[in-house]
Amino acid sequence: MALTGEMLIGATRLRGTERPVRAINPSTGEAMEPAYGGGTAAEVERACALAWAAFDTYRATTLEQRASFLETVAQELMELGDELVERAVAESGLPRGRIEGERARTVGQLRLFAQVVRDGLWLDARIDPALPDRKPLPRPDLRQRQIPLGPVAVFGASNFPLAFSVAGGDTASALAAGCPVVVKAHSAHPGTSELAGRAVQAAVRKCELPEGVFSMLFGAGSVVGQGLVADPRIKAVGFTGSRAGGVALMKTAAARPEPIPVYAEMSSINPVFLLPAAMKARAEAIGKAFVGSLTMGAGQFCTNPGLVLAVEGPELDRFVAAAAEALGAAPAATMLTPGILKAYQEGVERLSNAPKVQKVAEGLLHNGPTQGQAALFMTDAASFAADPGLEEEVFGAASLIIRCQDTGTMRDVAEKLEGQLTATLQMEKEDVEEARALLPVLERRVGRILVNGYPTGVEVSHAMVHGGPYPSTADGRSTSVGTLAIRRFLRPVCYQDFPAELLPEELRDNSPLHLLRLEDGKPVQH
Amino acid sequence: MALTGEMLIGATRLRGTERPVRAINPSTGEAMEPAYGGGTAAEVERACALAWAAFDTYRATTLEQRASFLETVAQELMELGDELVERAVAESGLPRGRIEGERARTVGQLRLFAQVVRDGLWLDARIDPALPDRKPLPRPDLRQRQIPLGPVAVFGASNFPLAFSVAGGDTASALAAGCPVVVKAHSAHPGTSELAGRAVQAAVRKCELPEGVFSMLFGAGSVVGQGLVADPRIKAVGFTGSRAGGVALMKTAAARPEPIPVYAEMSSINPVFLLPAAMKARAEAIGKAFVGSLTMGAGQFCTNPGLVLAVEGPELDRFVAAAAEALGAAPAATMLTPGILKAYQEGVERLSNAPKVQKVAEGLLHNGPTQGQAALFMTDAASFAADPGLEEEVFGAASLIIRCQDTGTMRDVAEKLEGQLTATLQMEKEDVEEARALLPVLERRVGRILVNGYPTGVEVSHAMVHGGPYPSTADGRSTSVGTLAIRRFLRPVCYQDFPAELLPEELRDNSPLHLLRLEDGKPVQH
Structure with missing residues (x-):
């Protein structure tokens, strides 16, 4: 055609x-017809x-x-x-x-x-x-x-x-x-x-x-x-x-x-909570899988994991080392448009220049036009709390680790986050009580909570929620x-004492549609 | 107590x-303690x-x-x-x-x-x-x-x-x-x-x-x-x-x-559509019942019928005569507060002074403080269309009849109305096609459509809608x-790959609650 x-x-x-506008092929930088x-x-x-x-x-x-x-x-x-x-x-x-x-x-x-x-x-x-x-x-x-x-x-x-x-x-x-x-x-x-x-x-x-x-x-x-x-x-x-x-x-x-x-x-930064027993058991594996989620599609997902919370200590060091190794091998990826690349680079620049933020890893340098270099940063909970700008989404493969003194601090940070599309828990059986304490906080702030997965990848099904409190969406x-x-896109209408011939088919006594309906509040399969 | x-x-x-404020007893005008x-x-x-x-x-x-x-x-x-x-x-x-x-x-x-x-x-x-x-x-x-x-x-x-x-x-x-x-x-x-x-x-x-x-x-x-x-x-x-x-x-x-x-x-003025065959069969009965709905509770209902649409002619004259007779015997009724009475009187005054509007009936004069006198006005469709102020709710027992040339004009007026809580059809079997033509217009504009009833009286049940497009409500x-x-007051949350012990009871495989749930999109009574 x-x-x-x-x-x-x-x-x-x-x-x-x-x-008129022409599309730019971001892989070549060339304008396309028509x-x-x-x-x-x-x-x-x-x-x-x-x-x-x-x-x-x-x-x-x-x-x-x-x-x-x-x-x-x-x-x-x-x-x-x-x-x-x-x-x-x-x-x-x-x-x-x-x-x-x-x-x-x-x-x-x-x-x-x-x-x-x-x-x-x-x-x-x-x-x-x-x-x-x-x-x-x-x-x-x-x-x-x-x-x-x-x-x-x-x-x-x-x-x-x-x-x-x-x-x-x-x-x-x-x-x-x-x-x-x-x-x-x-x-x-x-x-x-x-x-x-x-x-x-x-x-x-x-x-x-x-x-x-x-x-x-x-x-x-x-x-x-x-x-x-x-x-x-x-x-x-x-x-x-x-x-x-x-x-x-x-x-x-x-x-x-x-x-x-x-x-x-x-906008959403999709916090990932790394609970202690999970980190003890598999900090390296989590670090590697996290980078997979972070860099997928050049990080250009609404559900990209832009925030990581973990307790400081040797397990976090292991996670960072594994993530840095994986990220160091991650090729720069073509971003959707020059404008999106520019915004991404400005976001990375902002994080790089933030006083209490360290860059702990980065991806491979670009080798083509419109390519973004992945980046991983770290700060501590107090510095994060002090700078609201750190909570702004950087659209692309950048993420920020928050080093917390303990799981209580993780919860405190969570309690102050803006509304998000998702939150993720990495946990083992031993983390159940920590997870249970976090859940009410997360339920109030996000639309989907994942255990031992990563937020990128949104299933189209009946139980999916891709939404969440403001500002992740306009209408949580x-x-x-x-x-x-x-x-x-729907609203209810009530029909009072209607003759059958004026009722919509789905509301007639002998509806040919055989729907499940609420009759006097009770579900009845017609 | x-x-x-x-x-x-x-x-x-x-x-x-x-x-501090004290309640005013509107029947006596006296301030009440404490x-x-x-x-x-x-x-x-x-x-x-x-x-x-x-x-x-x-x-x-x-x-x-x-x-x-x-x-x-x-x-x-x-x-x-x-x-x-x-x-x-x-x-x-x-x-x-x-x-x-x-x-x-x-x-x-x-x-x-x-x-x-x-x-x-x-x-x-x-x-x-x-x-x-x-x-x-x-x-x-x-x-x-x-x-x-x-x-x-x-x-x-x-x-x-x-x-x-x-x-x-x-x-x-x-x-x-x-x-x-x-x-x-x-x-x-x-x-x-x-x-x-x-x-x-x-x-x-x-x-x-x-x-x-x-x-x-x-x-x-x-x-x-x-x-x-x-x-x-x-x-x-x-x-x-x-x-x-x-x-x-x-x-x-x-x-x-x-x-x-x-x-x-x-706010809502709850239009009532008097269809031709119904008017032919029972204009007087409709006029009388309409006044009952209009004056109930001193007209102080969100669903008060503040607008009546009918085709001009002898049937409408019969309706007006019957309504005037009923209204003429309707005692003035105590309104909720002096402020509400004042606003009502101003609204009636506004209708009385509108150039193309005639007062066709009124209720009995007040015989106590804070009492409102019911009033019924009439205008034609063109004058109604020319003065947006006529569509403003007058909270109390006042209503406005719109004389239409034909049922097509009734539909045209309906098409331009603001969002409403209710619309009512007075109809007979012979009116079914007229009603069918009106319904899509009404569905787009109101939350509840009644046949041969009156909008006052809102049942608390499963199928009731007391709502409607703006400005009848803020959220239709x-x-x-x-x-x-x-x-x-609800929003959805999705739980992905949760261990059973962290799931809310209602979402567990063996939930003790025995709810109707959607499993893979199909209703299953657990």
Whole structure:
């Protein structure tokens, strides 16, 4: 498929008239064809108008129609074949294996949401039958279901050009909920975005859905991004990116005449707690595995382990030595964009210059453009507490060890951390009481707690939480990965004393859907 | 129990030092004893510190302990006996029957949440078992549950001195979720608040819970109200009241270093759609029943029907004549406070003076202090569209009929309405197609749709939604009445590869709780 450099607005393609951008191949430093012109307020307006016009029709599709649409999107993505993989590799600098894995994840995610749509549990159907003879007052017949919020603005993320981008998790869960989607594509991978966007567009056409179910715009954050979030027809926002970017969208959304929810996944340093018995038993192995997680994907994961807490002493020395050895052999890795590399280098510089912070290890020097050198730093708990800047995420393969006097100090540090996506415990049986004391602190601060693993690698499943208290996300009541992500785009509606013919199918007495429903508060498989 | 005029901070009682307020008995206009001194920033600080200190212990209580605590609160409320009823009648001007009904509802609500806590469905327990042999990568063991957000600030509402106040729906659902509560009592019913607050305090003591599980403060909105919402230990807010009040809290919550959710139930005019066949069949009966709903409780309900839409013609004339007759016999009713009466009179004055609005009926003149005279107005659709001020809620027994040319105009008006708690259809079988055309519009705008009923009267049950898009509430994804209200105070946490001994009981393989859980996405009754 020849790339055209055009935006997708409903069923049409359109060249943006604002300052064009080209992707930079970060492995070579070269600009890639074609150029992608940016959208204006007029295109934002047009995409939102189409999305709004499509909303009632799209949300009225049957579960089967909607599920089959999601599967068609998956199919269309796969049919792009190698072209999609090669373009994504070229635009992101990520290795082919990773992009293939990410494609499998993206397609699997769409199919999982198709299954979720068919199951219908997300409808949370509830029926409280009428009690006409109840005293002192009769009870009316009350039925409840969840309905979609409305059109959703989705922002493509730089670090997952497939799985968190045009046809990624936010789009999949919003479409599953019944919400049309308007994507602002990320300028780091416009060609990948065009390919994925055209796959979704083709699926909309094949499934004979209204064209406004999906649009995709390129352009400046200040015009297209802010414009989408401010548009009255947009009813929710999905975003993965920087804290500054997410906070700017939150402000715009809160200042609207009708404020809307923003689901921004923003920043996290994902503390790893090395408990004493685990360190005694396997400090070297932990050090080596930790470096594997730290350097994976050039450290460009929301769940990258950017903070390590351990008790000072010979075990920590062993951990540091093993980590330094592993890191010393870690090749510099191509980062997503020159801008991300620059921010990473500034973050490393900041840590290097911090008065009470020592660099204890580093990766191999770069041997190509846009490559980042991994780095490991160490400080003590008091110095960490004294400098809030040390808690800022450095996006890339950099991490900071906090040397603690004892496990009580580890807990004190944890108690003061900002909200995080994850926390990890390295522990042995003998550490159980220490872990138990830490858990309430961690539960209050993070969305996912791992034992003896590493936070990178986020499973797309029913029990996953990729979310957490602010500022790891804008809304800690949600997850952006896993099937619960659909709930972000829903709200409840109650139908009182409705005649059967006006009730939605899922709430009728003899529903053909055979859903699990709450009847008078009790789960009943119909 | 002798009223002391004191605030409740954990297990202690304390006289506020700020400007004292006395309740005004709106039926007599007299100030009541005792005086209630207002709290300062120091008391806010103390209550929040205690709530925070109690949080981990309280949320770790077993389901049975927490359920039994809620039942103890209900029991303690009932044991206040007639003293509570009499004080609430005196402070609110509401009739005894209504207050007794409200007490039954409040106690029933606490007991219903006790049952919800025991059922454990709110935990939304999910288990995705490990798949160690999966290719290309094994899947870890993932388990998810919902945990409470943290201490919640609850604002007592003037119009439900029991059911939406100190021990009302917000408090019951927050306590059920595992959140300590700090109440800002409403200054219109401080004595009722003290009695209810002491009942909760006694239940905390009897159940041997940490004292910080419940505190109650009096005082100014600018000090105590804003102070609570700004306190970093408060993690969510429950509010029922004016739009200005709710919006002020939303602003404060959004401006915090860590923004928090605000569940403010603010304003709604609850449109009633009179469809043609229903009007033909029973315009008079509808007019009479409508007036019953309009004047109930002096019109002081969030769900009061403040807007009526009908097609112009002889049926509408019949409706107006019947409503005018019923309203003409409706006695003026005592309103909650002199301030609420004043605002009501100003609202009626505004409608009376609006150029294209006619007063078509009014209730009987007042014969006591603080009494409001019901009023019914009429305008046409174009005039309504031209004056946004006509959509503002007039809290009390005033309503506005919109004369429409046809049902298409009714739909056009509906399409432009702000978010509402409810919408009502009066319809016959012949109206089904008209109703079907209206439904998508209404679903997008309201939380509850009723057929052939009236919106006043909100059942506390599993399928109820008392919520709706902004500005009817601050967060249309939620309900403040019914068992789903618990979800407002929860967030998901995922446990990855946890040893059984560290897992919460509800997520263990052999959980003694026998919950319904999602296993690999499928509901399994354990």
